[in-house]
Amino acid sequence: MGFELSREGLDRVLTELGESYLLYAPVLKVGEGRFTDADVVRYDYVSSVEQIELAHKSDYAFKELLTPLSETLFFFTENECKVADAEARKVIVFLRACDLHAVKRLDQMYLANGPQEDWFYRRVRDRVAFALIGCPESFDNCFCCSMDTNVAPEGWLFSLEQTDDGYRCVVADEQLTEVFAAQAVGEAAFEPAHVSANDTVVRVPESVPVAIYQHSMWDEYTARCIKCGRCTISCPTCTCYTMQDVFYTDNGCVGERRRVGASCMIDGYTNVAGGGQYRRTACERIRFKVLHKVHDFRKRFGYDMCVGCGRCDDICPEYISFAACVNKLADAVDALAAQEVSADE
Numbered sequence: 001m002g003f004e005l006s007r008e009g010l011d012r013v014l015t016e017l018g019e020s021y022l023l024y025a026p027v028l029k030v031g032e033g034r035f036t037d038a039d040v041v042r043y044d045y046v047s048s049v050e051q052i053e054l055a056h057k058s059d060y061a062f063k064e065l066l067t068p069l070s071e072t073l074f075f076f077t078e079n080e081c082k083v084a085d086a087e088a089r090k091v092i093v094f095l096r097a098c099d100l101h102a103v104k105r106l107d108q109m110y111l112a113n114g115p116q117e118d119w120f121y122r123r124v125r126d127r128v129a130f131a132l133i134g135c136p137e138s139f140d141n142c143f144c145c146s147m148d149t150n151v152a153p154e155g156w157l158f159s160l161e162q163t164d165d166g167y168r169c170v171v172a173d174e175q176l177t178e179v180f181a182a183q184a185v186g187e188a189a190f191e192p193a194h195v196s197a198n199d200t201v202v203r204v205p206e207s208v209p210v211a212i213y214q215h216s217m218w219d220e221y222t223a224r225c226i227k228c229g230r231c232t233i234s235c236p237t238c239t240c241y242t243m244q245d246v247f248y249t250d251n252g253c254v255g256e257r258r259r260v261g262a263s264c265m266i267d268g269y270t271n272v273a274g275g276g277q278y279r280r281t282a283c284e285r286i287r288f289k290v291l292h293k294v295h296d297f298r299k300r301f302g303y304d305m306c307v308g309c310g311r312c313d314d315i316c317p318e319y320i321s322f323a324a325c326v327n328k329l330a331d332a333v334d335a336l337a338a339q340e341v342s343a344d345e
């Protein structure tokens with residue numbers, strides 16, 4: 001069911017939803033970007049539709065809600081251990097289609113990537129529902145159409161998009177129909193907007209030969225990439241984390257254990273006992289990240305990890321394009337296949 005709403009009417013809907021849910025949406029933060037006077041769009045709690053940034057893609061993904069940058073898992077003393085309390089309130093997160101697909105990837109990693117679900121992720125995930133932000137047009141660097149993530153999967157409660165004189169929402173959850181109907185200025189049959197083409201087109205190779213690991217295509221990144229990890233922190237599907245014990249006493253017997261966000265692109269991530277370190281060079285790290293996103297994950301789960309949001313391209317300080325790298329990978333795979341054919345002839 002589709003509804004047309006004024007700003008005031010939609011705010012009344014959000015106020016009513018706010019009695020049962022926290023609302024978490026992309027917000028324009030003026031002057032809080034990485035450079036002086038630069039703005040940034042990142043997720044925060046909202047109470048009115050005017051706070052929700054609908055005109056621009058968020059620079060950072062929503063994932064801090066599901067996988068906080070720093071999360072205390074439990075506290076310990078000499079003889080006891082206590083699981084950290086969790087926020088109990090339910091949340092509605094406003095996501096675009098690609099990010100709803102990213103949730104599927106996070107669920108895969110935390111809930112279906114081994115014999116047991118991640119208990120801490122599960123307890124957050126169970127209190128989170130989603131609203132869909134329609135995409136009438138593609139943003140810079142988006143390539144959702146190449147990754148089949150331009151149309152939202154099922155599972156959202158209602159959609160939201162701005163029109164010339166207000167807002168329109170498709171309500172998918174029947175329990176919310178009355179809430180929207182009571183505030184609507186009109187009803188109409190429509191589907192949430194989605195893009196059907198992007199300026200950026202990415203060609204993902206169907207399979208990758210082992211020879212690609214030694215290919216010279218990766219070499220340039222050793223000089224270009226500064227291993228800052230911004231691409232992974234902004235990515236909605238990156239899930240790397242590390243564990244930290246924080247000790248309250250000198251004997252190390254009292255403290256807390258935290259799960260802390262990490263990145264395969266930064267120094268120290270692959271340090272192992274004895275002083276060893278894997279993937280020392282930036283080109284090895286880029287190779288690992290790219291192949292994980294468009295090859296290894298698919299080999300294991302049957303679909304690509306990358307959802308084509310383009311945030312990594314938007315945010316890289318060295319203007320390294322993930323999309324261009326995947327296209328270069330596809331070309332290199334084709335060239336290797338052609339060499340093999342000519343060697344056989």
Ligand code: SF4
Pocket residue numbers: 231234235236237238293305306307308309310311312313322
């Ligand atoms: S790899 Fe880049 S384009 Fe793909 S999901 Fe992550 S941030 Fe988005």
Ligand code: SF4
Pocket residue numbers: 224225226227228229230231232265315316317318319320
């Ligand atoms: S690819 Fe760009 S954003 Fe990612 S670690 Fe390298 S320099 Fe940083």
